[in-house]
Amino acid sequence: MSDENETTGSPEPREHGDRIIGTPSPATQRNLIVEDDEAPAPAGAGAELDEGEAKRAERVVAALFVLAFFASLGFMVYFVGWSGRHGGMHGLERTRESNMWLGGLMALAFLAMGVGVTIWVRRLMTSKPIIQERHEFSATPDDRSAFATDVLEGAQDSGLKRPLLRRTLLLAAAPLGLAPLFLLRDLGPLPEKKLRSTYWGEAVRKAQAQGRRGVRLVVDGTDRALRVSDFAAPGSMITVLPEGMEKDVPHEDVLTQMAKSVTILINVPADQFKPAPGRENWHIGGIVAYSKICTHVGCPAALYEQTTHHILCPCHQSTFDATDAAKVVFGPAARPLPQLPLAEEDGYIIATADFPEPIGPSFWERG
Amino acid sequence: MTETTAGATAVKTPKAVDGSLNWLDDRFGSTGFFKRNVKKVFPDHWSFMLGEIALYSFIILLLTGTYLTLWFKPSMIEVVYDGSYQPLKGVQMSEAYASTLDISFDVRGGLLMRQIHHWAALLFVASIMAHMLRVFFTGAYRKPREINWLIGIGMFTLAMVEGLFGYSLPDDLLSGTGLRITQGVAESIPVVGTYIYMFLFGGEFPGTDIVSRMYMLHILLIPGLILGLVTAHMMIMWHQKHTAMPVKHQTETQVYGYPFYPVFMAKTGAYFLFTFGVLALLGAFAQINPVWLFGPYDPGAISSGSQPDFYMGILEGSLRIMPPWEISAWGHTVTLSVLIPALLPLGLVFGGAAAWPFLEQWITGDKRLHHVNDRPRNAPVRTGAGMAMVAFYGILWLAGANDVIAERFHVSLFATTWFFRFAVFLGPLLAYIITKRVCLSLQRRDADTVAHGVESGIILMSPEGGFSEKHEPATPEEKVVLLSKETARGEAPAVDANGIPAPSSKGPIGHLRSRLQRAWTFDDIPVEEGHGHGDGHGNGHGDGNGHGDVSERKNPQQIGH
Numbered sequence: 001m002s003d004e005n006e007t008t009g010s011p012e013p014r015e016h017g018d019r020i021i022g023t024p025s026p027a028t029q030r031n032l033i034v035e036d037d038e039a040p041a042p043a044g045a046g047a048e049l050d051e052g053e054a055k056r057a058e059r060v061v062a063a064l065f066v067l068a069f070f071a072s073l074g075f076m077v078y079f080v081g082w083s084g085r086h087g088g089m090h091g092l093e094r095t096r097e098s099n100m101w102l103g104g105l106m107a108l109a110f111l112a113m114g115v116g117v118t119i120w121v122r123r124l125m126t127s128k129p130i131i132q133e134r135h136e137f138s139a140t141p142d143d144r145s146a147f148a149t150d151v152l153e154g155a156q157d158s159g160l161k162r163p164l165l166r167r168t169l170l171l172a173a174a175p176l177g178l179a180p181l182f183l184l185r186d187l188g189p190l191p192e193k194k195l196r197s198t199y200w201g202e203a204v205r206k207a208q209a210q211g212r213r214g215v216r217l218v219v220d221g222t223d224r225a226l227r228v229s230d231f232a233a234p235g236s237m238i239t240v241l242p243e244g245m246e247k248d249v250p251h252e253d254v255l256t257q258m259a260k261s262v263t264i265l266i267n268v269p270a271d272q273f274k275p276a277p278g279r280e281n282w283h284i285g286g287i288v289a290y291s292k293i294c295t296h297v298g299c300p301a302a303l304y305e306q307t308t309h310h311i312l313c314p315c316h317q318s319t320f321d322a323t324d325a326a327k328v329v330f331g332p333a334a335r336p337l338p339q340l341p342l343a344e345e346d347g348y349i350i351a352t353a354d355f356p357e358p359i360g361p362s363f364w365e366r367g
Numbered sequence: 368m369t370e371t372t373a374g375a376t377a378v379k380t381p382k383a384v385d386g387s388l389n390w391l392d393d394r395f396g397s398t399g400f401f402k403r404n405v406k407k408v409f410p411d412h413w414s415f416m417l418g419e420i421a422l423y424s425f426i427i428l429l430l431t432g433t434y435l436t437l438w439f440k441p442s443m444i445e446v447v448y449d450g451s452y453q454p455l456k457g458v459q460m461s462e463a464y465a466s467t468l469d470i471s472f473d474v475r476g477g478l479l480m481r482q483i484h485h486w487a488a489l490l491f492v493a494s495i496m497a498h499m500l501r502v503f504f505t506g507a508y509r510k511p512r513e514i515n516w517l518i519g520i521g522m523f524t525l526a527m528v529e530g531l532f533g534y535s536l537p538d539d540l541l542s543g544t545g546l547r548i549t550q551g552v553a554e555s556i557p558v559v560g561t562y563i564y565m566f567l568f569g570g571e572f573p574g575t576d577i578v579s580r581m582y583m584l585h586i587l588l589i590p591g592l593i594l595g596l597v598t599a600h601m602m603i604m605w606h607q608k609h610t611a612m613p614v615k616h617q618t619e620t621q622v623y624g625y626p627f628y629p630v631f632m633a634k635t636g637a638y639f640l641f642t643f644g645v646l647a648l649l650g651a652f653a654q655i656n657p658v659w660l661f662g663p664y665d666p667g668a669i670s671s672g673s674q675p676d677f678y679m680g681i682l683e684g685s686l687r688i689m690p691p692w693e694i695s696a697w698g699h700t701v702t703l704s705v706l707i708p709a710l711l712p713l714g715l716v717f718g719g720a721a722a723w724p725f726l727e728q729w730i731t732g733d734k735r736l737h738h739v740n741d742r743p744r745n746a747p748v749r750t751g752a753g754m755a756m757v758a759f760y761g762i763l764w765l766a767g768a769n770d771v772i773a774e775r776f777h778v779s780l781f782a783t784t785w786f787f788r789f790a791v792f793l794g795p796l797l798a799y800i801i802t803k804r805v806c807l808s809l810q811r812r813d814a815d816t817v818a819h820g821v822e823s824g825i826i827l828m829s830p831e832g833g834f835s836e837k838h839e840p841a842t843p844e845e846k847v848v849l850l851s852k853e854t855a856r857g858e859a860p861a862v863d864a865n866g867i868p869a870p871s872s873k874g875p876i877g878h879l880r881s882r883l884q885r886a887w888t889f890d891d892i893p894v895e896e897g898h899g900h901g902d903g904h905g906n907g908h909g910d911g912n913g914h915g916d917v918s919e920r921k922n923p924q925q926i927g928h
Binding site: 083084091092095098099100102103104106107109110111113114115117118119120121124127129130131132133134137170175179184187188189190191194195220239241251252255258259260264292296297298299300302303314315316317328330331332333334335360361362363364365366367 | 406407409431442443445451452453471472475476478479482483485509544546548550551554555557558559560561562564565566567568569570571572574575576607608616619620621622623624625626629630633636637638639640641643644645647648650651652664665666667668669670671672673683685687688689690691692693695698699700701702704705708736738752763769770781784865
């Protein structure tokens, strides 16, 4: 690619750049009055500089560069002198102050320099627009066929035509591509039945081993087991977890277990509650428990509207009816929220078994 | 102006420049390359800077991102926060979240860098989108630039994933919710979904591995890939030369503009400074992603109005408006209500964009090289299809904020969902029809301007007393722009001189191609000189329509070989 630069006879400043095509051109029509309409092009100063103009532009650009210099200097001075006063940053207030000073000065430095360079280009650079040829990319047919001949010759010379050689080479190469994938096997455990149960099941088993009927419910964030009388007011909703989970589960596993077993407890008016067939005794006078994990893509369905008894997931607005076995009323979720069987024991609310089905989003093996 | 390179003795080069150039030249023979490229011409148009914004945002992302890695700890080990942000003192949280708070409140300038980084990420994706639309609507992806178009789509895809991983790293409540959705989507994939989920998270959600894994992908693998693609993108652009807008001096065989050195170099340098300056301004004064307000991740908690970064909005919207469809059979479940929105819209946008240049070539049969861009109006089907895609994307994007819309405009949430369920199909259709009509009307006006000139504003009174406006012929510069429209080529002849059907028109595929080609060209309006009604008789009658008889059609000139 040899680009011969040739300067055009008449540098065509793009003076019509901003005008809508089809409207009359001011330049061609009224040349009686305005001779200087052909003055500086917006994209460059043109070949000739007016010395006075240039001097002025130079001073403006220099002033902007000096401003940028002082802004950077200010940044450093502020950083060293002020941002760390009285032993460093102290929370929100100081952070806000230093963020504005540092960012503001940094922006000023960049922008002043940017404006300066722009004015320089537009007012002081005398380069003329030029024309270059666009060359064809493709080689000549002769070159192409010569190259093809070379390739074929190479294949010939190398003995690549021998089938045994070629096939065994492919055979050797194929597993080389696959073998590294095996190393990825240990990225995680196999799914097995992990998604089918939650910690509620294990907690119930532990409680039953101690001779109780089921596990008590504790309010998320506390250790206090919940009594029926604590939750008597219709219309209320809280988030509960199995009692003892945070103590019994290894520390790093708490969030993971919580992500599956987090449950909402709702007190719906008993007269409006329609228990699902076979679940007539899963509630305590309208107190019901559903998995909090939305069956759509797993956000916590955390909003409860007392008047309509709707449970709403704030992520994608799947809506479930709390009075009707958490059936889907609206939105993209395809399944009701799984229900946790409840009972009363010694005045406490207890769960008597795990969720009867996998909680959360659907998956291939779910069935 | 050192035009006289041959008589270079006349020009005194400073020793420092001369010396180092010679030092390099002795070793690489580089001066030949420099000489060929130092004055490389760059055609000018405001829209050509959109890609530059993307490039500079990426550089700023690398700079600020490197800074952030000095303090960020990609670990999910639970610690008790003891930094200078009082409201969270003593709270249990992951080390990732704690170190994000430290960067914000205990590293001087840390919050600024975090905010610039996040703003630059948004600007990066936004400018990629704008750049891509510019390239599409001007047909700049046409031969020989298809590969660079595909590279661009690759970078766009990577940028989205990169952004998702980036804003998931701080492990705050909002980003954890985003991860939870990512997990739910992964789980929904048929056959291998649960395996992908377990292998990605190293066990069940959230586990303890995901942050460090995303961190590696976010700071090493994906930026490395993007950097490689950026380099290829730029080298191809440099080698093929930039496309030009159809203005005077710009033709298929020559390019007109200011030289790389010094003009373009200075301008693009200034542009980097502007991009950084504006991002610094945003970082200083516009709060973004205040993770300290959200608190640490808790799988049982959520805040309403949870929204991802804007470029994930299309996925969010698709998930929201999907009806609850699910198939369960033979002990297996396929969740269409997750699978379709997760794969289909972006698949359509990216797949459609990637296939388009080849589809267009196949339909129009145009295999020539193109260096001068089309004006969008001159390719109505392309422009219409592009606007349909914009409408499709935009409607799904808006649907991602249907709760905000419902709340702000006091309409029922379910009503907004139903509106979007219909709009996503009707909107693109309407956009296509309207855009195509607008394009054709603009073509008509162009034809009219070429034939009759432009209104001069001068009213003439004829001897009979009638008034008419004088029309001036369009200026040569305008004519170059107007006449850049190539009259659409008619259908390829279905039969040759001997009545043998052309091979390309046989069979159902050939038939489809002919149909599509007719749809592409049938309402084309020729914009040509030479068959107006003479100029200057200025009664301005508006018959701009279709006075192009087929015999006179301008033959598209054959470029290339």
